[in-house]
Amino acid sequence: MxxxxxxxxxxxxxxxxxxxxxxxxxxxxxxxxxxxxxxxxxxxxxxxxxxxxxxxxxxxxxxxxSSRSSKLIHGGLRYLEQMAFPLVHEALKERARLVRTIAPHLVRPLPFLLPLTSPVWHRAYYGAGVALYDAMGAAFARDRAIPRHRHLSRRRTLQAFPGLRRDAVRGAIKYWDAQVDDAxxxxxxxxxxxxxxxxxxxxxxxxxxxxxxxxxxxxxxxxxxxxxxxxxxxxxxxxxxxxxxxxxxxxxxxxxxxxxxxxxVRASKGVHLLVPKAAIDGGDVGPNGLILRTPTSVLFVIPWAEQWIVGTTDTPWKLDRDHPAASSADIEYLLEQVNRVLTRPLSTEDIVGVYAGLRPLLAGESDETSRxxxxxxxxxxxxxxxxxxxxxxxxxxxxxxxxxxxxxxxxxxxxxxxxxxLPLVGARRWAGVRDRAPALASGYGVPQEAVERLLRRHGDQVTAVLDLVRADPTLGRPLPGAPHHLAAEVIHAVTAEGALHLDDVLTRRTRISIETPHRGVESAPEVARLMATVHGWEDDFLAREIAHYEARVAAERESQRMPDDRTADAARLGAPDVRAGV
CATH class of the missing domain: 3.50.50.60 (FAD/NAD(P)-binding domain)
Structure with missing residues (x-):
């Protein structure tokens, strides 16, 4: 072995x-x-x-x-502007290793459009930067898993991303980075x-x-x-x-x-929004992400399963570090920035999920976290x-x-x-299973789409989840309120992935907490019941787990209605951490 x-x-x-x-x-x-x-x-x-x-x-x-990032594995195109060549060089080398060997089932190439607002100097300036980025990355990509960049006209840009406003772009540069399920x-x-x-x-x-x-x-x-x-x-x-x-x-x-x-070390808060795929017209074939310049940093619009991730903010945070809170000001800022380039503006009604994380930045001379x-x-x-x-x-x-x-x-x-x-768990035999979804679906009696999603989460460990369904066919059913997840994934999360609490499954083993409008509340009772069958939870413990989770979601929703960091933090702390009671 x-x-x-x-x-x-x-x-x-x-x-x-x-x-x-x-x-x-x-x-x-x-x-x-x-x-x-x-x-x-x-x-x-x-x-x-x-x-x-x-x-x-x-x-x-x-x-x-580590569960609240932008879900990107990238060299950091914007760091080239800061002349941070060693950092970009190092990151691109790691990107190649992750895509090629270490975690190819979890880290996948993803195309981005860098919209241009000036037909001449923007194309020359950013084109030179992206060309350097590609050249640095090519030194490590032996099999060219990450394609080279291309220049697009305005017409080609709008074909690639129909949701962009025609008057907001003069063209674009299409380049590739990679995406990861960080948790x-x-x-x-x-x-x-x-x-x-x-x-x-x-x-x-x-x-x-x-x-x-x-x-x-x-x-x-x-x-x-x-x-x-x-x-x-x-x-x-x-x-x-x-x-x-x-x-x-x-x-x-x-x-x-x-x-x-x-x-x-100083903490910088990064807030991300999730909106449905239908809310932004990113085209029908191989959706592209967007990277946009803002007055203080960059903004990403990133395809993510059935959603888009829109983020991020970059502001100092000096309050509770365990549960950083997104305020209404954070949400309004992100909507304002992304709506500058979209034909159909996003509103708060479009938002499915919100998450906030803290970046640990080494402090320098400046107090601005973006620097x-x-x-x-x-x-x-x-x-x-x-x-x-x-x-x-x-x-x-x-x-x-x-x-x-x-x-x-x-x-x-x-x-x-x-x-x-060194390949991670799920990667060692990835080449042998990545194209086997039809055969696995037929052999285990599970829909092919479900197997394809399991492959992207578990890699060559997919059969460990499917074997649970074979042993108990009831575990092949979708979870309530989360049709893209099977009951077997909950059992696997407890028996193989160290999940000790309901929040561990809904927030990190799956992303039900940010990928569903109910934020996981509709799924919580069944997920808790399944976890109880392995952990041996009594009814009162199971009820406390559900109550803790529902209180967390309510506190997060309340914090996102607050006008600033301090009031958002106070609202979020209205729900104690599930581990704080011991």
Whole structure:
């Protein structure tokens, strides 16, 4: 059995109990704090080097920034304007690896139109930038999975994207980047790390650091942990600790009693809207995304299953970091910007879903978050503790490798990173299953469209979900209020993907919380009932799960009616986190 495959990757309730017991008794080589994509990447990097690894996450995998991105894997075309050539070069190299080898089932090429408003200088200026972008990307795309850019006339532009206003464009440049389901990708990284032997634990909040002495320079030798499933506490001892906590980096500094030198992280809020496909006429053949310039940043209009994602904002955020809130001002800003180029303006009535996330930006001289660095930093404020922060989703693997390199400097004979060509769970046999939807549908008695959607979510692990349907045909039915998801996906989320709460399934294992007008409320009772069959929830616990979820949705809706950040934050905090009660 190959490391990183099959049963060893299953994040079942039994696996969690075994990992909990192991972490409380063993001394690991590397303990990673933070279950976003960078922390998950660090755990995989260290475990695939043959090191013993623990990974702790306070809530759910990808619950913070890593499930609330623009869902893009890209070099960052706008960073060329800032002359950030090394950052773009690095990101394009990672894009090629993700599309080609690491996660081709989750990361797919996507065409974008860059509309031009001037027929001459815009075409020359942006054309030169996109040509450079392509040239940098081509150095890594051996099989040209990402096509080269093309120039379009106004007529060709309007044919490609009929919803654009004729008077708003003089033509366009069509170029390609890639799209990812960020939460499912992060989950795949965690599962792959588990397959290489990492002990992984969500709902495990680090509340303190273990020190080898009392002085300010005493080495960090582990962490004190609160298990949020039962209220118990335990300690994990480690030879080295990596904190990949993003916008929570200051919390780790507070545990030390000192601020980490040379590493200041500021949170920038990014809000995204989801609207139905029918709300924007993006053409009938292979819908294109849009990238638009705004006064402060860029705006994307991105095809996403049966919706469009419109985003993002880029504003400072100094309030609650666990549950950043979108205000009516954020929503109005996005609608105003996108409506400048659409023939049919969007309104709040069109909005299906809204989500807000925080980017961890390395602070510079300027207070404007759009000017803060997207590069990453790795520092060691005291022996035994490595902090990594900054960067962008696309370059998570590089950040993770740099952090592990720093963590193992003192370990004799530590091997080099192996993750550059290491497929994630779902990717190893992708070429053999990606075109098998008709055969799988026939063999399992499931509609072909459902199998195609499962392939895009699970890759070569699709049969693990379909086997559940074969064993219990009732699991082949669609979920109430979410016809694109099968009941079997809920059971798989609990038995293989570490889902502990209703919110974990509705928000991250699936995207029902943002892809349906009811925000998952209509699906919640049945999803909770299915989860209860595996977790053994009693009726009162099941009812609390549903009540928590309904309160969260109500609080989010209320926050989105508030005029500014402060009132939106207060409204969102009206619903406590489901894990806060332990």
């Amino acid at each position: 190959h490391p990183g495959e099959t049963d060893r990757t299953l994040l079942s309730p039994e696996r969690r109990r075994a990992d909990r017991a192991r972490l409380a008794t063993d001394v690991v080589d590397v303990l990673v704090i933070g279950g976003g994509v960078t922390g998950a990447g660090a755990a995989l990097d260290a475990a695939s080097r043959g090191l013993s690894v623990g990974l702790l996450e306070a809530r759910d995998w990808a619950a913070g920034t 499912r990708h992060t989950l795949a990284v965690v599962r792959t790390a588990a397959g290489y032997g990492a002990s992984v634990l969500s709902s495990a909040r680090v509340v303190g650091l273990l020190r080898d002495g009392d002085g300010p320079d005493a080495a960090v030798i582990g962490a004190e942990v609160a298990d949020l499933t039962d209220g118990s506490s335990f300690t994990v001892r480690a030879r080295s600790v990596i904190a990949a906590t993003g916008v929570w980096s200051d919390d780790v500094g507070a545990m030390l009693g000192v601020s980490a030198p040379s590493l200041k 803060l660095s997207r590069e990453h930093a790795v520092v060691m404020p005291v022996p035994g503790l490595v902090l990594v922060a900054g960067g962008k989703y696309t370059t998570y693997r590089v950040m993770a490798a740099d952090a592990v390199d720093a963590a193992v400097e003192r370990l004799p004979g530590a091997p080099r990173s192996r993750t550059a060509e």
